[in-house]
Amino acid sequence: EIVMTQSPATLSVSPGERATLSCRASQSVSSNLAWYQQKPGQAPRLLIYGASTRATGIPARFSGSGSGTEFTLTISSLQSEDFAVYYCQQYNNWPRITFGQGTRLEIK
Amino acid sequence: EVQLVESGGGLVQPGGSLRLSCAASGFTFSSYEMNWVRQAPGKGLEWVSYISSSGSTIYYADSVKGRFTISRDNAKNSLYLQMNSLRAEDTAVYYCARESGQFDYWGQGTLVTVSS
Numbered sequence: 138e139i140v141m142t143q144s145p146a147t148l149s150v151s152p153g154e155r156a157t158l159s160c161r162a163s164q165s166v167s168s169n170l171a172w173y174q175q176k177p178g179q180a181p182r183l184l185i186y187g188a189s190t191r192a193t194g195i196p197a198r199f200s201g202s203g204s205g206t207e208f209t210l211t212i213s214s215l216q217s218e219d220f221a222v223y224y225c226q227q228y229n230n231w232p233r234i235t236f237g238q239g240t241r242l243e244i245k
Numbered sequence: 246e247v248q249l250v251e252s253g254g255g256l257v258q259p260g261g262s263l264r265l266s267c268a269a270s271g272f273t274f275s276s277y278e279m280n281w282v283r284q285a286p287g288k289g290l291e292w293v294s295y296i297s298s299s300g301s302t303i304y305y306a307d308s309v310k311g312r313f314t315i316s317r318d319n320a321k322n323s324l325y326l327q328m329n330s331l332r333a334e335d336t337a338v339y340y341c342a343r344e345s346g347q348f349d350y351w352g353q354g355t356l357v358t359v360s361s
Binding site for chain 1 (some may be wrong): 304351
């Protein structure tokens, strides 16, 4: 099983500032990585796939980078609606898909 | 508009059974692979099961293999998860999710609570 490790567990950032979230895979997943946003009481929403491609309707302030074992999700200027939990997911070892444990992005 | 609506969750005793359903609309259901993903209270996401568009290929997480059965009815645009021999650790919100490599659409989830 490929283990996905996200850091930090909690990130406190002020609105308007940049947020950088990290995800590390226990072995290479190439670019087969996705990012999801989940707000309380809601289902996850796909943000990024293929490590760097924004999903339909996702604002340009969200960007993804990385390949192999190290990945980053950057939110360039935080809006109030961006405070949520973010998960990375590898699908390189399909169908044994695995998720990271999540990073909680909170208002500073 | 793509919609996935789960139903069938509830409270069940350990060792009991439950059948979840996911009604799909807004897309050609028979063309898409589907999955079930669960989330224990306050925890992260765990993939549970996959089914191909025709239903001919199925996979399960080791944690549910032999106890859960995924199926679909393309004529009814519906996905199912039959859960038997339920355990306390199966308590979670269960989501159905459409797959296009990654999970591009999710339902709102249905809560399954396994407790005596």
